[in-house]
Amino acid sequence: MNDPIVDEVRRVRDAHAARFGYDLDAIFRDIKEQEKKSGRKFVSLGPLVAEPNQALQSTRPASTVSGSTPAEADRPGS
Numbered sequence: 001m002n003d004p005i006v007d008e009v010r011r012v013r014d015a016h017a018a019r020f021g022y023d024l025d026a027i028f029r030d031i032k033e034q035e036k037k038s039g040r041k042f043v044s045l046g047p048l049v050a051e052p053n054q055a056l057q058s059t060r061p062a063s064t065v066s067g068s069t070p071a072e073a074d075r076p077g078s
Helices: 004-019 024-038 072-075
Strands: none
Touching: 004 024
16 A cells, blocks of 8 residues: 655655765764754754663562472462
8 A cells, every 4th residue: 555645755755865875974964954954943852761660670589388399389289
C-alpha cells in the first residue's frame, strides 16, 4: 500500500541527502544552519537518564516449604 504523503516525504528527504552526497555530517550541519536562519526557538531535551526499576531489584530467596530445598518445593507432589 502506497501513501502519497509518505512517498513525497521520502522523495524530499532523498533529494536533500543527495545534495550532500548522503554525508550525514554535512546533512546535520545543513539542518542546524536552517534552524538558525529560521529564527525559531528549538528545544533540545538532552539525554534521558534511566532510573532503576525498583521492581527488578534483587530480592531475598523465596522461603522453602516445610524445610525442603527450593528445587524440592517446586516438584509436583511436594
